[in-house]
Amino acid sequence: MTWWQGKDLVHPWRILAYELLSWLVLWAIFKSPRWLHFALIPAFLAAPIEIYLRLYFQQSISSHHLGIITETSPGEAIEFLGNKAWLLLVIIIFIAAWWGSLLRSAWSSSELAWRHVSRWWVLALLAICVGPWLLGQYFGLASSSVEASTDDTEVAASNSTPQLIHVRSWSQLMNWADQHEPLPAWASILYDEDSFNRSWPLGILARTYDFINERQYLATLSEKNRDFRFSAQANDGNFPALTLVLVIGESSRYDRWSLNGYQRDTTPYLRQQDNLVSFSDMISPVAATRLSVPIITTRKTALQSLKPGFYEKSLVSAFKEAHFKTYWISNQMSFGQFDTPTSVIAKEADHTQFLNFGGFTNTSSYDQVLLQPLQAALDDPAPHKLIVLHTLGNHWNYSHRHPAIYNKWTPSLYGIANPAYTNLKNKELISNSYDNSILYTDWFLARVLDQLSKTQASPALFYVADHGQTIYDGSCNLAFHGHNTQYEFHIPAFMWYSDDYAKRFPQKVEALERHKDAKLSTENVFHTMLDMADIRYPSEQLSRSIISAQLSRHKRYVDSYGWSDYDNASFKGDCREVIDNGTPLPQDK
Structure with a gap:
């Protein structure tokens, strides 16, 4: 069935x-309309967000969106909404x-x-259905590793020691049942979490529940993987x-770098660098920082990226095992008491600094704020160092x-208070401002390389963007x-x-x-960074x-209407929307 805005709706009758x-x-629980009306307040509050996401992103609220909302300051939210804030x-x-x-x-x-005795029969049936699930939630279920890889070539497949897990969603309970006593095909009608999450109004409560579980999971993740070890060591224990x-x-796209053929000279410094190799076909499986950074820094695969946390530590801990001193220096925010997937990883480092106290607003620091802490790390007498910027x-x-000095292409948004990115009248200004930001990124990266080139510790650098941007390209x-x-x-990526x-x-x-x-x-x-240090x-x-003679091609999935095979996809229209030529894999959220 085709749904609103031409999107296919899976299992419409089930929803x-x-x-x-x-x-x-709800009628059975609250009995009368007056109490039911108050119980629906969460659904009323969520409705404006649901409508906005449907209109402009063709998506419904997910635990991922709830994470973005809680990790976004009011100032950034206003900037993001632009004139659509009105x-x-x-709607609100x-x-x-x-x-x-x-x-x-x-x-x-x-x-x-509802005063009829049938109300009690409905409540009894509800208790029978919910009771076993609640018991599983409370006591946990014996299972193998929760985060088992979907790819049988992944190293996670070998980590199958039985353990007691705390089941965090209905889908995990069903996965457990599949591993022990497969459910009959008809049972999917009753136990389809994805369809239930898409329903209204209880679906929003289920998505909120998943989000709360994700937060709790991230808050305890360091404790959960505290004993994880890569058993990593330098190939030569006494290496120089x-x-x-x-x-x-952050948010950089491949085709806007002159290093990669763009007609505007947005990367004049990087183009002059010796020993710099730009990768022409690097992709990010997901277009969101909170999902992409874990893929960059851990062995978490694309197909696992929508799941909260990860049962392994990051490359930071692997370097520490090999006796490297580690630094995480960030111009992004740690978001205070609420850990994000990125801040959980950052805290693995020996030295962690979050230098941005202004969010993404005009009070934010420029990336050059990272240069002095970088120099301090380079000056540290420790012989072996990993520094993440x-x-x-x-x-x-x-x-x-x-x-202001990098406001080269005009007219731009520079000096305009509260510009609306959603206003097509600002199309040229937005494009020029984006190119100006890349021009500054080029300068910043050149300064980093200059600092590195002055050290005698055989330095090397790997740059990779977390995801790109769409900027009203053509008729898009x-x-x-x-x-x-x-x-x-x-996305742009290179090694120097x-x-x-x-x-x-x-x-x-x-x-x-x-x-x-x-x-x-x-x-x-992840694998390239460890290999760069010759850590085994x-x-x-x-x-x-990438720097091994053994490199082999793997299937590249991207988050586009399910997990689409990027190398077997068509690019639709001026937006170049990624459409799998086959059938995308479903996303287990």
């Missing part, structure tokens, strides 16, 4: 059945007025109060000093990402990210190495040059390392 069942259950405000006022207008009639109406830097970019890069508002009326376009998946590094690892450099046009994904970064560990996968 309708859940809708009707939800209202029946539309959202109108309308729905609030609607709720208020119904309150009086709901409060005074008694005709619909070595300094590696991983720069994680997490930049604000090219995040909206683009004109806030650079000083989309901007920002979350739209399933090639512009958001195809010093002459000392090349002398020390000539075979790695040779493989690097040979693989610069290979079909790569951010799933390759029992479960290593050199077939995923």
Whole structure:
């Protein structure tokens, strides 16, 4: 069945059945319209967000969206919404007025109060259905590793020691049942969490429940994986000093770098660098920072990226095991008491610094704030170091990402208060401002390379963006990210190495040059970074390392209407929307 805005709706009758069942259950629990009306307040509050996401992103609220909302400051939210903030405000006022207008009639109406004995039969049936699930939630169920890989080639497949797990969602309970006593096919009608989550109004409560579980999971993740070990060690325990830097970019797209053929000279400094190899076909499987950074820094695969947390530690801990001193220096926010997937990883480092106290607004620091802490890390007498720099890069508002001197292409958004990225009249200004932000990124990265080149510790650097951007390309009326376009998946990435590094690892450099046009994904970064340091560990996968002669191609999935095979996809229209030529894999949320 085709649904609103031409999107296919999976199991529409099943969703309708859940809708009707939800209202029946709510009626039975609250008995009268007056209490039911108050119970529906969460659904009324969520409705404006649901409508906005449907209108502009063709998506419904998910635990991922709830995470973005809680991790976003009011200032950034206003910038993101632009002139659509007024539309959202109108919707909020309308729905609030609607709720208020119904309150009086709901409060005074008694005709619909469910006083018949059948109400108790419905409540009893509800208890029978929910009771076993609640017991499983409370006591846990014996199972193998929760995060088992969907790819039988992944190292996670070997980590199958039975353990007691705490079941966190209905789908996990069903997975457990599948592993022990498969459910009959007809049971999927009753136990389809995805369809239930799409229903209204109880579906929003289920998604909120998943989000709360994700938060709890992240808050305890450090404790859960405290004993995890890669058993990593340097290939030569007494190897000479070595300094590696991983720069994680933000919201940068491949085709806006002159280093990669863009007609505007947005990367003049990087183009002049010796020993810099730009990768022509690197993609990010997901177009959201909170999902992409874990893929970059851990062995978490694309197909696992929508799941909260990860049962392994990151490359930071692997380097620590090999006696590297580790730094995580960020121009993004730690978001205070609420850990994010990124901040959980950052805290693994020996030294962690979050230097942005202004969010993404005009009070934010420029990325150059990272240069002094970087120099302090380089000056540290420790011989072996891993330094991760997490930049604000090219995040909206683009004109806030650079000083006035880099306002080269005009007209731009520079100096304009509260510009609306959703206003097509600003199309040229937005595009120019984006290019100006990349020009500043080029300067910043050149300064980082300059600092590195002065150290005697055989330095090397790997840069990769977390995801790209769509910017009203051609007749495309989309901007920002979350739209399933090639512009958001195809990202800039490069490796730079010093002459000392090349002398020390000539075979790695040779493989690097040979693989610069290979079909790569951010799933390759973890394995490449460990290989750059010549760190070995029992479960290593050199077939995923870009600088290994053993590199082999793997299937590249992207989050586009399910898990689409990027290399077997068509790119639709000027937006270059990624459409799988086959059938995308379902996303187990």
